[in-house]
Amino acid sequence: TIGDELLIGQVLDTNFNWLAKQLAGLGINVVEKRTIRDTQEAIKLTLEETWKKTDLLIFTGGLGPTKDDVTKSAIADFFGVKLVRNQEVLEHVKAIFASINKPFLEVNAYQADLPANVIPLKNELGTAPGMLIQDGRFSLISMPGVPYEMEKIFEDNLHLINVNSDSNVFQRTILTSGIGESALMKIIEKKEKEIEDDRVNLSYLPSYGTARLRLTTYSGNKILNSRINEHVEDLIKLIGKFYVVDEDLSLEEYVYLSLKKNGFTLSVAESCTGGYLSSLITSIPGSSAVFRGGIVPYSNDIKINEVSVDESNVNDFGAVSQQVVEQLASGVREKFDSTYGIGISGIAGPGGGTKEKPVGTVWIAIAGKERVESKLFHFSKNRSVNIKRTAYAALNMLRIFADFS
């Protein structure tokens, strides 16, 4: 991924993460990723160090219309070719400007100037084309850095990626939730030894309040693959109540699919998470089938007036209390007419902590038609961590509370 904006931290690199998922799905083993400056020198040095050392090299970024984008000239220099104006690309760029009723500027024609050894990859959603260079079994793909343009180009041109993908990869993933890494490891300690003895790779992939266990073999041996399936069954038994699912799903995807399958709906009243939990759920396409809606009662009077929390509870026990979150959960469930309601109130930090309720103190409640359950958590001192861990803890509580079949 190319760009000074990545190296100074002004932009978070999400392109690589997306590509990594796609490549893993195709059985392509990603061995290294670099983020480099958008200078001719840095791009050429990277080409020198990596070209033909792997089957596939992918660049993203550095293909925009602005003058600090130098990828094309660096590629042309490296391969000793000139930039040549491509008429087909030029027509496409003009058509794009026409379709959005914007004037075609002369500077935009530069998008059609490509290194002479390149096969252009059509960019349906933008003006900078992708580029493919092939030399025997080695491929270089260069795509613009705008995420949705890059994704579309990649998906549209998959058939051109002529790599010897490692089709022998066999992988199983187990999602766990509500247990720390050390405790999880202790539970499966003996099993882990057996798995190692089979020369199967076992990885722990922890994230906010969830962890994945991933078993991988590259052997292509069918007997070993069925051994992995046995190991997975054994692991699931050992992990017990912390086991969520044996598919490569996020916790929010699992909860969404389970609600949908059972015809259940959900609503959320979240204070300290400030909309993050609703946003997690609604990031999933089709979530409107299960998600009725949410409320972010950031101020106490909104908790009282909009979600039926008793003023006396706020006064007597504080906004971060069992009494208040239980009323938030039941209140939003009734008002929004859903199968389940989630109530959240806590101190995300960095301010607002007291001796009794330090930063990281969070109450979460789940309400169903007949009962309410609540739990107190102590997370960290970090606002962003607390928001994320709270949202995942709430999803995990719902998973355990709900009658999913």
Next chain:
Amino acid sequence: TIGDELLIGQVLDTNFNWLAKQLAGLGINVVEKRTIRDTQEAIKLTLEETWKKTDLLIFTGGLGPTKDDVTKSAIADFFGVKLVRNQEVLEHVKAIFASINKPFLEVNAYQADLPANVIPLKNELGTAPGMLIQDGRFSLISMPGVPYEMEKIFEDNLHLINVNSDSNVFQRTILTSGIGESALMKIIEKKEKEIEDDRVNLSYLPSYGTARLRLTTYSGNKILNSRINEHVEDLIKLIGKFYVVDEDLSLEEYVYLSLKKNGFTLSVAESCTGGYLSSLITSIPGSSAVFRGGIVPYSNDIKINEVSVDESNVNDFGAVSQQVVEQLASGVREKFDSTYGIGISGIAGPGGGTKEKPVGTVWIAIAGKERVESKLFHFSKNRSVNIKRTAYAALNMLRIFADFS
């Protein structure tokens, strides 16, 4: 950053982004970033290729208690030293387990085994210590991959980072919003030439609906620095209504600070963004001073019953219409008693589009005490892009609508 989970895309690398920001703030020029596998081979190869080629090399990840964490042994091998149990670190690990009332497992003692040439860096929030190796002006820092642990270790040990930072860097940043990259470039075309002639680096850093212009010089020349200040003034005039602020702030930070400075408050009724806008605002520490609350009326009946939208408007014009978003904005403003209200309704996709209202169609309204303004947008076909661009477009509309001083 070390870890197979990053290379297969199961985890998004946010550690590097955080570190990049810190290093840029310290005037340290980051020249390259790599993500590598958590194997001895990959870690040692990276050490061979990079150690002593820059002043500072930072590793994160690969220091947990689990067996797939091999960073320590790779470092020990590379420097030709043994792992030695450090008593001070061991006591700290035991104290951490005691403080959370969890049993100390023998496997956790492994956290205290460090390469013999390492200075341990205390990890206040976890059991895996950071490590520092210094050799003349060259430093290697290795930290665990858990973000908040890594951040705390880095912040606590800044004084140990003995690098020749480039204190001559002079940088100004301009935040723009509501204008595309090509159009922005066209506006400042002549000025850009002048800036280039001064040998000042000008970068465009576009993100969802906003773009930063960054002017940088490494000369240390005071006259040139004051020329940059003049260029910034000229650019601000050229950019006009698309200019937001000449500080390195995000749009949400700018809006938060402006609301706070003026004693204004905000509430939000957001349908297709599903809580993302509320979540953006509440990610800012102290946002409770300006953010009254939000509602995510994902279902039409919730729009009608909870935010005073007329059922006839939903029936006659649809949920994605000027009439409905204006009532969402006014309704939430009144109900939540805030200076401004934002209403959002759109089709995020991938489903739900029609010929009249294709995926990417979004209406946004801003309500104040005396007037309401609304605007129709056509974004992309990508759900995640549409959610983000909508949230930033709403913040930009509020910026223009509000009486900020």
